[in-house]
Amino acid sequence: MLEFQILLPSIVNGLTLGAVYALVALGLTLIYGVLHIINFAHGSLLMAALYAAFFAHAGLGLDPYLAMPLLAAAFFVVGYALQRWVIGKASHGKDQNVLLVTLGISIAIENLALYLFRADTRTIETPISYEMLDLGIALVPYPRAIGFAAALGIAALLWWTIERTDLGRAIRAVAKERQGAKLVGIDVDHVFALSFGIGTAVLGAAACLLLPSFYVSPSVGNVFVLVAFTVVVLGGMGSFTGALVGGLAIGVTESVGGLFLGQQLGQLGIFVIFIALLLFRPTGLFGSRLA
Protein backbone atom coordinates (compact mmCIF):
# COMPACT_ATOMS: atom_id res chain seq x y z
CA MET A 1 0.00 0.00 0.00
CA LEU A 2 1.30 3.37 -0.95
CA GLU A 3 2.04 5.70 1.87
CA PHE A 4 0.77 9.22 1.78
CA GLN A 5 4.16 10.36 3.00
CA ILE A 6 5.70 9.20 -0.26
CA LEU A 7 2.98 10.41 -2.57
CA LEU A 8 2.93 13.96 -1.27
CA PRO A 9 6.64 14.64 -1.75
CA SER A 10 6.33 13.10 -5.17
CA ILE A 11 3.58 15.56 -6.08
CA VAL A 12 5.60 18.49 -4.73
CA ASN A 13 8.59 17.26 -6.69
CA GLY A 14 6.39 17.03 -9.79
CA LEU A 15 5.17 20.59 -9.32
CA THR A 16 8.72 21.93 -9.20
CA LEU A 17 9.56 19.99 -12.34
CA GLY A 18 6.31 21.05 -13.99
CA ALA A 19 6.89 24.75 -13.39
CA VAL A 20 10.01 24.60 -15.55
CA TYR A 21 8.17 22.53 -18.16
CA ALA A 22 5.51 25.21 -18.12
CA LEU A 23 8.09 27.92 -18.67
CA VAL A 24 9.58 26.14 -21.68
CA ALA A 25 6.08 25.50 -23.01
CA LEU A 26 5.10 29.16 -22.53
CA GLY A 27 7.76 30.19 -24.99
CA LEU A 28 6.58 27.61 -27.45
CA THR A 29 2.92 28.51 -27.09
CA LEU A 30 3.61 32.24 -27.41
CA ILE A 31 5.48 31.71 -30.67
CA TYR A 32 2.77 29.40 -31.96
CA GLY A 33 -0.04 31.69 -30.87
CA VAL A 34 1.36 34.76 -32.58
CA LEU A 35 3.25 33.48 -35.59
CA HIS A 36 1.26 30.27 -36.10
CA ILE A 37 4.51 28.40 -36.48
CA ILE A 38 5.67 25.35 -34.60
CA ASN A 39 9.19 26.12 -33.54
CA PHE A 40 11.19 22.93 -33.87
CA ALA A 41 14.31 24.81 -32.81
CA HIS A 42 12.87 25.42 -29.34
CA GLY A 43 14.59 22.42 -27.75
CA SER A 44 17.98 23.08 -29.28
CA LEU A 45 17.78 26.75 -28.29
CA LEU A 46 17.13 25.62 -24.72
CA MET A 47 20.17 23.36 -25.02
CA ALA A 48 22.24 26.28 -26.28
CA ALA A 49 21.00 28.34 -23.33
CA LEU A 50 21.97 25.57 -20.92
CA TYR A 51 25.48 25.55 -22.39
CA ALA A 52 25.63 29.30 -22.13
CA ALA A 53 24.67 29.08 -18.47
CA PHE A 54 27.14 26.26 -17.96
CA PHE A 55 30.06 28.17 -19.43
CA ALA A 56 29.08 31.36 -17.67
CA HIS A 57 29.44 29.36 -14.48
CA ALA A 58 32.49 27.29 -15.42
CA GLY A 59 34.36 30.01 -17.28
CA LEU A 60 33.31 33.26 -15.64
CA GLY A 61 32.27 31.91 -12.28
CA LEU A 62 28.87 33.45 -12.72
CA ASP A 63 26.14 31.99 -10.54
CA PRO A 64 23.29 30.76 -12.79
CA TYR A 65 20.73 32.79 -10.87
CA LEU A 66 22.76 35.94 -11.33
CA ALA A 67 23.31 35.08 -14.99
CA MET A 68 19.57 34.77 -15.56
CA PRO A 69 18.76 38.35 -16.62
CA LEU A 70 21.86 38.39 -18.80
CA LEU A 71 21.01 35.15 -20.53
CA ALA A 72 17.38 36.11 -20.96
CA ALA A 73 18.50 39.33 -22.66
CA ALA A 74 21.06 37.55 -24.83
CA PHE A 75 18.54 34.94 -25.96
CA PHE A 76 15.98 37.61 -26.62
CA VAL A 77 18.41 39.11 -29.10
CA VAL A 78 19.13 35.69 -30.60
CA GLY A 79 15.43 34.94 -31.01
CA TYR A 80 14.66 38.36 -32.43
CA ALA A 81 17.44 38.08 -34.99
CA LEU A 82 16.53 34.50 -35.91
CA GLN A 83 12.93 35.40 -36.68
CA ARG A 84 13.60 38.74 -38.29
CA TRP A 85 16.50 37.80 -40.53
CA VAL A 86 16.41 34.03 -40.91
CA ILE A 87 13.04 32.39 -40.34
CA GLY A 88 10.92 35.31 -41.53
CA LYS A 89 13.07 35.91 -44.59
CA ALA A 90 13.28 32.24 -45.54
CA SER A 91 9.61 31.47 -45.05
CA HIS A 92 8.23 33.50 -47.98
CA GLY A 93 4.90 33.30 -46.20
CA LYS A 94 4.65 29.53 -46.38
CA ASP A 95 4.15 27.48 -43.21
CA GLN A 96 5.91 24.38 -44.51
CA ASN A 97 9.01 26.48 -45.16
CA VAL A 98 8.95 27.65 -41.55
CA LEU A 99 8.76 24.07 -40.32
CA LEU A 100 11.77 23.11 -42.40
CA VAL A 101 13.74 26.20 -41.47
CA THR A 102 13.22 25.75 -37.72
CA LEU A 103 13.97 22.04 -38.04
CA GLY A 104 17.14 22.90 -39.97
CA ILE A 105 18.18 25.41 -37.32
CA SER A 106 17.68 22.82 -34.60
CA ILE A 107 19.80 20.25 -36.44
CA ALA A 108 22.50 22.82 -37.06
CA ILE A 109 22.62 23.97 -33.41
CA GLU A 110 22.57 20.43 -32.07
CA ASN A 111 25.41 19.22 -34.28
CA LEU A 112 27.41 22.32 -33.65
CA ALA A 113 27.11 21.60 -29.93
CA LEU A 114 28.09 17.99 -30.54
CA TYR A 115 31.13 19.15 -32.47
CA LEU A 116 32.19 21.80 -29.97
CA PHE A 117 31.34 20.14 -26.66
CA ARG A 118 31.09 16.44 -27.59
CA ALA A 119 28.38 14.20 -26.20
CA ASP A 120 29.54 14.52 -22.60
CA THR A 121 26.96 15.18 -19.97
CA ARG A 122 27.97 18.06 -17.75
CA THR A 123 26.67 19.32 -14.46
CA ILE A 124 27.55 22.18 -12.18
CA GLU A 125 27.63 22.46 -8.44
CA THR A 126 26.42 25.59 -6.72
CA PRO A 127 26.69 26.29 -3.00
CA ILE A 128 23.03 25.36 -2.60
CA SER A 129 23.02 22.25 -4.79
CA TYR A 130 22.57 19.91 -1.87
CA GLU A 131 20.60 22.14 0.47
CA MET A 132 17.07 21.13 1.24
CA LEU A 133 14.04 23.26 1.96
CA ASP A 134 11.84 21.63 4.58
CA LEU A 135 8.19 22.23 3.70
CA GLY A 136 6.90 19.95 6.44
CA ILE A 137 5.25 17.64 3.97
CA ALA A 138 8.27 17.28 1.78
CA LEU A 139 11.93 18.09 1.49
CA VAL A 140 12.64 20.07 -1.65
CA PRO A 141 16.15 20.71 -2.94
CA TYR A 142 16.77 24.45 -2.95
CA PRO A 143 17.49 24.69 -6.69
CA ARG A 144 14.11 23.09 -7.36
CA ALA A 145 12.30 25.41 -4.97
CA ILE A 146 13.94 28.46 -6.48
CA GLY A 147 13.18 27.16 -9.98
CA PHE A 148 9.53 26.73 -9.07
CA ALA A 149 9.13 30.19 -7.59
CA ALA A 150 11.08 31.92 -10.34
CA ALA A 151 9.25 30.05 -13.10
CA LEU A 152 5.90 31.16 -11.69
CA GLY A 153 7.25 34.69 -11.30
CA ILE A 154 8.40 34.81 -14.91
CA ALA A 155 5.10 33.36 -16.08
CA ALA A 156 3.28 36.10 -14.16
CA LEU A 157 5.50 38.76 -15.69
CA LEU A 158 4.87 37.34 -19.13
CA TRP A 159 1.13 37.25 -18.52
CA TRP A 160 1.18 40.85 -17.39
CA THR A 161 3.15 41.88 -20.47
CA ILE A 162 0.75 40.12 -22.82
CA GLU A 163 -2.44 41.24 -21.12
CA ARG A 164 -1.68 44.69 -19.79
CA THR A 165 0.87 46.46 -21.96
CA ASP A 166 0.72 48.08 -25.39
CA LEU A 167 3.28 45.59 -26.62
CA GLY A 168 1.11 42.71 -25.39
CA ARG A 169 -1.96 44.16 -27.09
CA ALA A 170 0.01 44.58 -30.29
CA ILE A 171 1.20 40.98 -30.05
CA ARG A 172 -2.35 39.72 -29.62
CA ALA A 173 -3.62 42.00 -32.37
CA VAL A 174 -1.02 40.73 -34.82
CA ALA A 175 -1.87 37.14 -33.90
CA LYS A 176 -5.37 37.56 -35.31
CA GLU A 177 -5.57 40.53 -37.64
CA ARG A 178 -2.40 41.50 -39.45
CA GLN A 179 -3.93 43.90 -41.91
CA GLY A 180 -5.76 45.76 -39.16
CA ALA A 181 -2.54 45.85 -37.16
CA LYS A 182 -0.66 47.48 -40.02
CA LEU A 183 -3.37 50.09 -40.34
CA VAL A 184 -2.95 51.24 -36.73
CA GLY A 185 0.76 51.54 -37.42
CA ILE A 186 2.01 48.32 -35.85
CA ASP A 187 5.21 47.11 -37.52
CA VAL A 188 4.14 43.50 -37.97
CA ASP A 189 7.57 42.04 -38.74
CA HIS A 190 8.97 43.76 -35.67
CA VAL A 191 6.20 42.38 -33.45
CA PHE A 192 6.73 38.89 -34.89
CA ALA A 193 10.41 39.09 -34.08
CA LEU A 194 9.67 40.50 -30.60
CA SER A 195 7.34 37.58 -29.90
CA PHE A 196 9.94 35.09 -31.04
CA GLY A 197 12.53 36.94 -28.99
CA ILE A 198 10.37 36.79 -25.85
CA GLY A 199 9.77 33.09 -26.48
CA THR A 200 13.50 32.42 -26.59
CA ALA A 201 14.31 34.85 -23.74
CA VAL A 202 12.14 32.59 -21.59
CA LEU A 203 14.42 29.71 -22.58
CA GLY A 204 17.45 31.68 -21.43
CA ALA A 205 15.79 32.11 -18.04
CA ALA A 206 14.60 28.50 -17.91
CA ALA A 207 18.12 27.26 -18.59
CA CYS A 208 19.47 29.16 -15.58
CA LEU A 209 16.76 27.69 -13.37
CA LEU A 210 17.34 24.17 -14.67
CA LEU A 211 21.10 23.93 -14.66
CA PRO A 212 21.70 23.79 -10.87
CA SER A 213 19.54 20.67 -10.58
CA PHE A 214 19.95 19.19 -14.04
CA TYR A 215 22.61 18.47 -16.61
CA VAL A 216 23.51 19.67 -20.07
CA SER A 217 24.42 17.67 -23.14
CA PRO A 218 23.88 18.31 -26.86
CA SER A 219 20.68 16.22 -26.88
CA VAL A 220 19.21 17.63 -23.66
CA GLY A 221 16.75 19.78 -25.62
CA ASN A 222 14.87 16.71 -26.77
CA VAL A 223 14.03 15.81 -23.19
CA PHE A 224 12.18 19.06 -22.84
CA VAL A 225 10.84 19.83 -26.23
CA LEU A 226 8.78 16.66 -26.47
CA VAL A 227 7.32 17.33 -23.06
CA ALA A 228 6.79 20.99 -23.96
CA PHE A 229 4.86 20.02 -27.07
CA THR A 230 2.72 17.73 -24.94
CA VAL A 231 2.12 20.55 -22.48
CA VAL A 232 1.13 22.92 -25.27
CA VAL A 233 -1.28 20.42 -26.79
CA LEU A 234 -2.66 19.53 -23.35
CA GLY A 235 -3.29 23.15 -22.47
CA GLY A 236 -4.52 24.12 -25.92
CA MET A 237 -2.32 25.54 -28.66
CA GLY A 238 -1.61 29.19 -27.99
CA SER A 239 -3.23 29.18 -24.54
CA PHE A 240 -1.27 30.88 -21.80
CA THR A 241 -3.18 29.42 -18.84
CA GLY A 242 -3.15 26.09 -20.63
CA ALA A 243 0.63 26.01 -20.82
CA LEU A 244 0.93 26.84 -17.13
CA VAL A 245 -1.65 24.35 -15.86
CA GLY A 246 -0.54 21.78 -18.43
CA GLY A 247 3.08 22.11 -17.41
CA LEU A 248 2.30 21.57 -13.73
CA ALA A 249 0.00 18.64 -14.53
CA ILE A 250 2.61 16.99 -16.73
CA GLY A 251 5.30 17.49 -14.09
CA VAL A 252 3.14 15.81 -11.46
CA THR A 253 2.21 13.02 -13.87
CA GLU A 254 5.83 12.31 -14.58
CA SER A 255 6.84 12.38 -10.95
CA VAL A 256 3.98 10.25 -9.66
CA GLY A 257 4.27 7.96 -12.67
CA GLY A 258 7.92 7.50 -11.79
CA LEU A 259 6.91 6.58 -8.26
CA PHE A 260 4.59 3.81 -9.45
CA LEU A 261 6.44 2.56 -12.50
CA GLY A 262 10.03 3.37 -11.67
CA GLN A 263 12.12 6.32 -12.76
CA GLN A 264 12.68 4.98 -16.26
CA LEU A 265 9.00 4.84 -17.08
CA GLY A 266 8.05 8.09 -15.40
CA GLN A 267 7.38 9.81 -18.70
CA LEU A 268 5.11 7.01 -19.89
CA GLY A 269 2.11 8.65 -18.27
CA ILE A 270 2.78 11.88 -20.14
CA PHE A 271 2.50 10.27 -23.52
CA VAL A 272 -0.52 8.19 -22.54
CA ILE A 273 -2.18 11.49 -21.65
CA PHE A 274 -0.93 12.99 -24.89
CA ILE A 275 -2.43 10.25 -27.06
CA ALA A 276 -5.70 10.18 -25.11
CA LEU A 277 -5.94 13.94 -25.47
CA LEU A 278 -5.44 13.87 -29.21
CA LEU A 279 -8.15 11.22 -29.43
CA PHE A 280 -10.75 12.82 -27.21
CA ARG A 281 -10.04 16.53 -26.86
CA PRO A 282 -7.74 17.72 -29.63
CA THR A 283 -8.31 21.40 -28.83
CA GLY A 284 -6.74 20.94 -25.39
CA LEU A 285 -8.05 21.90 -21.98
CA PHE A 286 -8.17 25.64 -22.47
CA GLY A 287 -8.96 25.99 -26.15
CA SER A 288 -7.11 28.91 -27.58
CA ARG A 289 -6.44 32.27 -26.05
CA LEU A 290 -3.75 33.91 -28.14
CA ALA A 291 -4.56 32.27 -31.44
Added chain:
Amino acid sequence: MSALLSVQDLVAGYGPAPVLHGATLDVAAGEIVALLGSNGAGKSTFNNNVCGLYRAWAGRVSFGDDDITASDPARIVARGLIQVPEGRRVFPNLSVRENLLLGAYRRGHANRARNFEHVLETFPRLRERLAQAAGTLSGGEQQMLAIGRGLMAEPRLLILDEPSLGLSPLLVEEMFALIERLNKEGLAVLLVEQNVVQSLAIAHRAYVMENGRIVLSGQARTLADDPALRKAYLGM
Protein backbone atom coordinates in the same frame (compact mmCIF):
# COMPACT_ATOMS: atom_id res chain seq x y z
CA MET B 1 -5.98 75.74 -51.69
CA SER B 2 -3.06 73.33 -51.26
CA ALA B 3 -3.86 69.67 -51.14
CA LEU B 4 -3.53 67.60 -47.96
CA LEU B 5 -3.40 64.35 -49.91
CA SER B 6 -2.25 64.40 -53.47
CA VAL B 7 -2.10 61.28 -55.60
CA GLN B 8 -0.63 61.53 -59.09
CA ASP B 9 -0.84 58.92 -61.83
CA LEU B 10 -0.92 55.99 -59.45
CA VAL B 11 -0.29 52.68 -61.20
CA ALA B 12 -0.65 49.57 -59.06
CA GLY B 13 -1.75 45.96 -59.10
CA TYR B 14 -1.15 42.55 -57.58
CA GLY B 15 -0.12 40.12 -60.29
CA PRO B 16 1.37 40.73 -63.68
CA ALA B 17 -1.40 43.09 -64.79
CA PRO B 18 -2.06 46.49 -63.24
CA VAL B 19 -5.39 47.21 -61.59
CA LEU B 20 -4.90 50.96 -61.48
CA HIS B 21 -3.88 52.62 -64.73
CA GLY B 22 -2.81 55.99 -63.45
CA ALA B 23 -5.25 57.49 -60.96
CA THR B 24 -4.96 61.11 -59.91
CA LEU B 25 -6.86 62.51 -56.95
CA ASP B 26 -6.44 65.08 -54.22
CA VAL B 27 -8.07 65.98 -50.96
CA ALA B 28 -7.74 69.37 -49.28
CA ALA B 29 -7.91 70.00 -45.54
CA GLY B 30 -11.46 70.10 -44.24
CA GLU B 31 -13.00 68.44 -47.29
CA ILE B 32 -15.13 65.36 -47.75
CA VAL B 33 -14.09 63.84 -51.04
CA ALA B 34 -15.94 60.82 -52.34
CA LEU B 35 -14.25 58.17 -54.46
CA LEU B 36 -17.07 56.33 -56.16
CA GLY B 37 -17.18 53.26 -58.30
CA SER B 38 -18.65 49.82 -58.55
CA ASN B 39 -17.19 46.68 -57.08
CA GLY B 40 -13.88 45.85 -58.72
CA ALA B 41 -13.26 49.32 -60.08
CA GLY B 42 -9.97 49.49 -58.17
CA LYS B 43 -11.00 51.62 -55.19
CA SER B 44 -9.56 49.36 -52.52
CA THR B 45 -6.37 48.86 -54.51
CA PHE B 46 -6.13 52.63 -54.61
CA ASN B 47 -6.56 52.89 -50.82
CA ASN B 48 -4.18 50.13 -49.95
CA ASN B 49 -1.45 51.62 -52.08
CA VAL B 50 -1.98 55.09 -50.70
CA CYS B 51 -1.72 53.66 -47.16
CA GLY B 52 1.44 51.74 -47.93
CA LEU B 53 0.05 48.22 -47.58
CA TYR B 54 1.29 47.57 -51.11
CA ARG B 55 4.01 49.24 -53.05
CA ALA B 56 2.77 51.28 -56.01
CA TRP B 57 4.28 50.49 -59.42
CA ALA B 58 4.42 54.06 -60.55
CA GLY B 59 3.08 57.45 -59.62
CA ARG B 60 3.47 59.65 -56.61
CA VAL B 61 1.59 60.00 -53.34
CA SER B 62 2.22 62.96 -51.12
CA PHE B 63 0.63 63.84 -47.82
CA GLY B 64 1.13 67.27 -46.34
CA ASP B 65 4.68 68.14 -47.27
CA ASP B 66 5.91 64.56 -47.38
CA ASP B 67 6.33 62.14 -50.25
CA ILE B 68 4.87 58.91 -48.87
CA THR B 69 4.96 56.86 -52.08
CA ALA B 70 7.45 54.33 -50.76
CA SER B 71 6.68 54.65 -47.04
CA ASP B 72 5.58 51.72 -44.94
CA PRO B 73 2.17 51.79 -43.25
CA ALA B 74 3.57 52.59 -39.80
CA ARG B 75 5.23 55.76 -41.06
CA ILE B 76 2.11 56.79 -42.94
CA VAL B 77 -0.02 56.27 -39.84
CA ALA B 78 2.50 58.34 -37.85
CA ARG B 79 1.90 61.25 -40.24
CA GLY B 80 -1.84 61.13 -39.61
CA LEU B 81 -3.20 59.42 -42.71
CA ILE B 82 -5.50 56.82 -41.23
CA GLN B 83 -7.53 54.26 -43.09
CA VAL B 84 -10.64 52.55 -41.76
CA PRO B 85 -10.54 49.52 -44.02
CA GLU B 86 -13.25 47.65 -45.80
CA GLY B 87 -14.40 44.75 -43.65
CA ARG B 88 -13.53 46.74 -40.50
CA ARG B 89 -10.46 44.66 -39.59
CA VAL B 90 -11.01 45.14 -35.87
CA PHE B 91 -9.04 42.83 -33.57
CA PRO B 92 -11.63 40.14 -32.84
CA ASN B 93 -9.77 38.61 -29.88
CA LEU B 94 -9.27 41.93 -28.12
CA SER B 95 -11.83 43.82 -26.09
CA VAL B 96 -13.44 46.97 -27.42
CA ARG B 97 -11.35 48.99 -24.97
CA GLU B 98 -8.14 47.35 -26.18
CA ASN B 99 -9.06 47.90 -29.81
CA LEU B 100 -9.51 51.60 -29.14
CA LEU B 101 -6.29 51.85 -27.14
CA LEU B 102 -4.39 50.23 -30.00
CA GLY B 103 -5.77 52.91 -32.28
CA ALA B 104 -3.29 55.23 -30.55
CA TYR B 105 -0.41 52.77 -30.89
CA ARG B 106 1.59 54.83 -33.37
CA ARG B 107 0.02 58.25 -33.06
CA GLY B 108 -2.07 60.19 -30.56
CA HIS B 109 -0.56 58.44 -27.57
CA ALA B 110 -0.16 61.60 -25.52
CA ASN B 111 -3.88 62.40 -25.61
CA ARG B 112 -5.03 58.81 -25.47
CA ALA B 113 -7.25 59.11 -22.40
CA ARG B 114 -8.93 62.25 -23.69
CA ASN B 115 -9.50 60.86 -27.18
CA PHE B 116 -10.82 57.64 -25.67
CA GLU B 117 -13.51 59.62 -23.84
CA HIS B 118 -14.25 61.58 -26.99
CA VAL B 119 -14.74 58.43 -29.05
CA LEU B 120 -17.07 56.99 -26.42
CA GLU B 121 -19.09 60.21 -26.50
CA THR B 122 -19.32 59.87 -30.26
CA PHE B 123 -20.31 56.20 -30.03
CA PRO B 124 -22.15 55.71 -26.72
CA ARG B 125 -22.94 52.17 -27.84
CA LEU B 126 -19.27 51.23 -27.54
CA ARG B 127 -19.22 52.31 -23.91
CA GLU B 128 -21.68 49.54 -23.06
CA ARG B 129 -19.44 47.03 -24.81
CA LEU B 130 -16.01 48.07 -23.53
CA ALA B 131 -15.07 44.74 -21.97
CA GLN B 132 -16.59 42.65 -24.74
CA ALA B 133 -14.43 40.95 -27.38
CA ALA B 134 -14.69 42.90 -30.63
CA GLY B 135 -15.39 39.72 -32.57
CA THR B 136 -18.71 39.36 -30.78
CA LEU B 137 -20.04 42.78 -31.82
CA SER B 138 -22.68 43.26 -34.50
CA GLY B 139 -21.59 44.52 -37.92
CA GLY B 140 -22.73 48.07 -37.17
CA GLU B 141 -20.94 48.11 -33.83
CA GLN B 142 -17.78 46.79 -35.44
CA GLN B 143 -17.96 49.60 -37.98
CA MET B 144 -18.29 52.13 -35.15
CA LEU B 145 -15.34 50.50 -33.41
CA ALA B 146 -13.24 50.60 -36.57
CA ILE B 147 -13.96 54.31 -37.02
CA GLY B 148 -13.42 54.95 -33.32
CA ARG B 149 -10.09 53.15 -33.51
CA GLY B 150 -9.18 55.34 -36.48
CA LEU B 151 -10.12 58.50 -34.56
CA MET B 152 -7.88 57.49 -31.67
CA ALA B 153 -4.89 58.21 -33.93
CA GLU B 154 -5.90 61.88 -34.29
CA PRO B 155 -6.17 61.62 -38.07
CA ARG B 156 -5.42 64.56 -40.31
CA LEU B 157 -7.19 62.65 -43.06
CA LEU B 158 -9.48 59.69 -42.52
CA ILE B 159 -9.97 57.29 -45.40
CA LEU B 160 -13.20 55.36 -44.97
CA ASP B 161 -13.43 52.31 -47.21
CA GLU B 162 -17.05 51.23 -47.73
CA PRO B 163 -18.28 52.25 -44.28
CA SER B 164 -21.89 51.52 -45.29
CA LEU B 165 -21.20 47.99 -46.51
CA GLY B 166 -23.39 45.40 -44.83
CA LEU B 167 -25.28 47.87 -42.67
CA SER B 168 -29.05 48.20 -42.46
CA PRO B 169 -30.51 51.24 -44.27
CA LEU B 170 -31.13 52.95 -40.95
CA LEU B 171 -27.55 52.44 -39.85
CA VAL B 172 -26.28 53.62 -43.23
CA GLU B 173 -28.19 56.83 -42.69
CA GLU B 174 -26.63 57.16 -39.24
CA MET B 175 -23.16 56.45 -40.62
CA PHE B 176 -23.35 59.19 -43.24
CA ALA B 177 -24.70 61.66 -40.68
CA LEU B 178 -21.76 60.78 -38.46
CA ILE B 179 -19.22 61.32 -41.25
CA GLU B 180 -20.75 64.71 -41.93
CA ARG B 181 -20.53 65.58 -38.25
CA LEU B 182 -16.87 64.52 -37.99
CA ASN B 183 -16.14 66.67 -41.02
CA LYS B 184 -17.90 69.66 -39.45
CA GLU B 185 -15.53 69.26 -36.49
CA GLY B 186 -12.69 69.80 -38.98
CA LEU B 187 -11.73 66.30 -40.10
CA ALA B 188 -10.82 65.76 -43.75
CA VAL B 189 -12.41 62.59 -45.13
CA LEU B 190 -11.83 60.50 -48.23
CA LEU B 191 -15.01 58.49 -48.52
CA VAL B 192 -14.64 55.44 -50.72
CA GLU B 193 -18.10 54.16 -51.54
CA GLN B 194 -20.40 52.29 -53.87
CA ASN B 195 -23.31 54.14 -52.39
CA VAL B 196 -23.37 57.00 -54.90
CA VAL B 197 -26.45 58.94 -53.87
CA GLN B 198 -25.74 59.26 -50.16
CA SER B 199 -22.05 59.85 -50.72
CA LEU B 200 -22.70 62.71 -53.13
CA ALA B 201 -25.16 64.18 -50.65
CA ILE B 202 -22.47 64.76 -48.02
CA ALA B 203 -19.32 65.12 -50.15
CA HIS B 204 -17.87 68.40 -51.37
CA ARG B 205 -16.17 66.88 -54.37
CA ALA B 206 -16.17 63.44 -55.93
CA TYR B 207 -14.23 61.20 -58.29
CA VAL B 208 -15.69 58.30 -60.21
CA MET B 209 -13.45 55.33 -60.87
CA GLU B 210 -14.00 52.72 -63.54
CA ASN B 211 -11.61 49.91 -64.48
CA GLY B 212 -8.76 51.52 -62.61
CA ARG B 213 -9.16 54.96 -64.12
CA ILE B 214 -10.76 58.15 -62.88
CA VAL B 215 -13.43 58.78 -65.49
CA LEU B 216 -15.29 61.65 -63.92
CA SER B 217 -14.59 64.23 -61.25
CA GLY B 218 -15.95 67.51 -60.00
CA GLN B 219 -18.16 69.19 -57.44
CA ALA B 220 -20.46 66.67 -55.79
CA ARG B 221 -23.52 68.78 -56.54
CA THR B 222 -22.65 68.98 -60.21
CA LEU B 223 -21.90 65.29 -60.45
CA ALA B 224 -25.19 64.40 -58.83
CA ASP B 225 -26.93 65.94 -61.84
CA ASP B 226 -24.54 64.47 -64.40
CA PRO B 227 -26.57 62.49 -66.95
CA ALA B 228 -23.80 59.94 -67.59
CA LEU B 229 -23.38 59.24 -63.90
CA ARG B 230 -27.10 59.02 -63.29
CA LYS B 231 -27.42 56.56 -66.13
CA ALA B 232 -24.48 54.38 -65.08
CA TYR B 233 -25.10 54.20 -61.33
CA LEU B 234 -28.70 55.02 -60.76
CA GLY B 235 -30.29 53.58 -63.87
CA MET B 236 -32.05 56.86 -64.55
